[in-house]
Amino acid sequence: MSAAQRRESGAASLVNLAPRHKVGLTLANPVLLAAGVVGYGDAVLPGLALGRLGGFVTAPVTRRPWREALPQVAETTGGLLWQRGLWNPGVRVVVRDYGPLWRRSRAPVIVHLAGDDPDELAAVAATLEQTPGVAGLELDLLTPYQDEAGGLEEAAEQALAVRSAADLPILARVPLSTSDEAVQALVERELIDALVLAQPPQGLRYRPADGLAATGHLHGRALAPLLAARIAELAGWVGLPLVACGGIHSLEDALACLAVGAAAVQIDTALWVDPLLPERIVEALEG
Amino acid sequence: MTLTAVLTERTELGQGLLLRVQARPELLACRPGQFLLLRCGPDWTPYLRRALFPVDAGHDSLVFWIDSLADEGIAWLSRRRVGDVLDLIGPLGKGFALQAQQRRLLLVGQAAQVAPLLALMQVQLSRQGSVVLLLQAPTAAALLPPGALPPSVEYYTATDDGSAGSADALDSLLGEVTPWADALAAAGSPAFLRQVQRRIAATRPEPYRGFAQAVAPVPLPCGSGACLACLVDTGRGHHRACQRGPVFDLAELVL
Numbered sequence: 402m403s404a405a406q407r408r409e410s411g412a413a414s415l416v417n418l419a420p421r422h423k424v425g426l427t428l429a430n431p432v433l434l435a436a437g438v439v440g441y442g443d444a445v446l447p448g449l450a451l452g453r454l455g456g457f458v459t460a461p462v463t464r465r466p467w468r469e470a471l472p473q474v475a476e477t478t479g480g481l482l483w484q485r486g487l488w489n490p491g492v493r494v495v496v497r498d499y500g501p502l503w504r505r506s507r508a509p510v511i512v513h514l515a516g517d518d519p520d521e522l523a524a525v526a527a528t529l530e531q532t533p534g535v536a537g538l539e540l541d542l543l544t545p546y547q548d549e550a551g552g553l554e555e556a557a558e559q560a561l562a563v564r565s566a567a568d569l570p571i572l573a574r575v576p577l578s579t580s581d582e583a584v585q586a587l588v589e590r591e592l593i594d595a596l597v598l599a600q601p602p603q604g605l606r607y608r609p610a611d612g613l614a615a616t617g618h619l620h621g622r623a624l625a626p627l628l629a630a631r632i633a634e635l636a637g638w639v640g641l642p643l644v645a646c647g648g649i650h651s652l653e654d655a656l657a658c659l660a661v662g663a664a665a666v667q668i669d670t671a672l673w674v675d676p677l678l679p680e681r682i683v684e685a686l687e688g
Numbered sequence: 689m690t691l692t693a694v695l696t697e698r699t700e701l702g703q704g705l706l707l708r709v710q711a712r713p714e715l716l717a718c719r720p721g722q723f724l725l726l727r728c729g730p731d732w733t734p735y736l737r738r739a740l741f742p743v744d745a746g747h748d749s750l751v752f753w754i755d756s757l758a759d760e761g762i763a764w765l766s767r768r769r770v771g772d773v774l775d776l777i778g779p780l781g782k783g784f785a786l787q788a789q790q791r792r793l794l795l796v797g798q799a800a801q802v803a804p805l806l807a808l809m810q811v812q813l814s815r816q817g818s819v820v821l822l823l824q825a826p827t828a829a830a831l832l833p834p835g836a837l838p839p840s841v842e843y844y845t846a847t848d849d850g851s852a853g854s855a856d857a858l859d860s861l862l863g864e865v866t867p868w869a870d871a872l873a874a875a876g877s878p879a880f881l882r883q884v885q886r887r888i889a890a891t892r893p894e895p896y897r898g899f900a901q902a903v904a905p906v907p908l909p910c911g912s913g914a915c916l917a918c919l920v921d922t923g924r925g926h927h928r929a930c931q932r933g934p935v936f937d938l939a940e941l942v943l
């Protein structure tokens with residue numbers, strides 16, 4: 402249902418991101434914040450009304466503390482490269498420090514699981530299932546240009562491990578380059594409840610003046626049309642809710658993704674520049 | 689909350705510009721060492737907001753001194769005209785803390801990062817304290833002109849090219865003035881702050897925790913605690929400068 406249809410039907414902006422799941426993941430509106438842009442819900446600029454939004458996805462959580470290369474941000478033209486890594490204190494500390502905040506949160510909290518090892522993912526998922534306030538889980542499946550067969554098996558194992566460990570809705574975030582065949586294979590296995598498009602692509606910025614190069618995940622406005630195009634391609638036949646994530650920097654960007662078939666949108670680093678953007682989108686959708 | 693402020697004055701000062709903006713009380717509450725985030729235009733280029741440290745706050749206005757026009761965002765700000773509206777968020781972070789008994793304040797900085805020190809200078813003068821400012825810059829032209837400072841401030845300079853005090857002057861000045869001071873505030877690059885740390889340790893045999901504070905030399909891209917690009921090593925873990933700082937006890941900074 403497009404945003405306009407939603408308004409006309411009087412269904413306000415209610416959206417269920419996990420209609421196949423027995424509990425579901427019902428959001429008051431289809432405006433989410435992407436993984437990590439408000440940390441664990443603690444990193445909020447003044448003016449951002451988190452409770453008005455459909456929900457937010459946390460920064461990554463691993464089983465054990467992950468503190469490797471220091472995170473970096475490098476500005477690019479119209480965007481940035483964010484080299485965040487999986488920096489986090491481990492699930493036990495995350496739950497201890499932020500669990501109370503999640504319990505009180507008016508906006509549903511979706512925790513972003515990180516790591517490759519299915520056992521580790523399962524352990525984190527099991528802990529989170531016991532944590533009040535966690536409404537769903539998001540995990541990255543596949544990597545760009547991953548060997549389809551091997552990559553799919555690995556992704557399926559990871560999703561199965563999480564599914565077996567926790568009875569929470571699962572959002573799978575995949576690369577933009579994921580083929581139709583790979584998407585279909587993931588969907589057919591019935592291990593995920595919604596598909597998030599897309600993992601931010603890897604970028605590199607080189608400065609000729611000093612010869613310095615910076616790498617990281619690319620965020621920026623130029624990604625919005627790419628995202629809308631892929632959502633439009635998949636919307637007709639993927640039987641799962643699609644969540645548009647990346648490049649959304651305006652009401653128009655959000656409406657475009659919703660119009661071509663996204664069930665919800667995730668705002669990413671645009672939030673740091675325009676913290677009122679998500680609420681403006683919510684208000685526009687509510688008419 | 690994103691708040692608007694109006695540019696009311698724009699004056700050349702040294703190599704830079706002094707900008708006065710009329711602002712709402714929420715922004716005027718910015719204490720020395722705290723910062724505001726400026727949106728550099730509506731076009732997402734430059735993309736990120738820029739952290740600005742006011743050099744002074746009046747009853748209805750804030751003053752900024754910008755000199756680093758090499759940065760695209762600051763260059764954008766330098767092109768604003770009187771009457772233009774600025775989009776600011778803040779105040780953010782934790783600033784300097786001066787105790788009532790700290791009467792003799794030594795400020796040590798590099799010119800490009802001096803703004804939060806100037807704000808602290810104003811606070812110290814307003815409570816009739818004494819201030820010495822040691823400023824280092826690549827050249828004399830990059831220094832703050834002496835006429836821009838209140839006459840009661842003792843001002844010493846060091847420049848890399850020797851045009852206004854030799855490059856070594858900073859170290860010897862620090863050695864001379866540190867014993868006089870009962871509080872020190874610093875701002876500069878990691879190498880600069882390491883030099884200050886070494887000098888203090890050599891001059892004050894007792895542990896200097898509580899004596900010296902510094903603005904952590906890290907970028908502040910998001911200001912919210914999310915990006916982690918501002919992590920600071922305190923020897924007891926990493927902390928987000930935009931949340932626990934950007935002002936830290938200099939003794940605890942691992943640079």
Ligand code: FES
Binds near residue numbers: 907912929930
């Ligand atoms: S500036 Fe982004 S976490 Fe501190």
